[in-house]
Amino acid sequence: MPILKTRQEIDKLALGEVLEVWADDPAAEEDLKAWAKRSGQKILEIEKTDEGMRFLILKEK
Secondary structure: OOHHHHHHHHHOOOOOOEEEEEEOOOOHHHHHHHHHHHHOOEEEEEEEEOOEEEEEEEOOO
């Protein structure tokens, strides 16, 4: 899920809810970390699997 889609989905959540994001782009880890820092969200977990990377993002703002 690109950054734009992640931002759209996180905007739908209430504070304290968690969004699960799957990505297969190797640059996604750095991109999502930078986006989370800029937007005030918190990445709770990054899991690397054979299918790609799974991110759990906590909505803090």
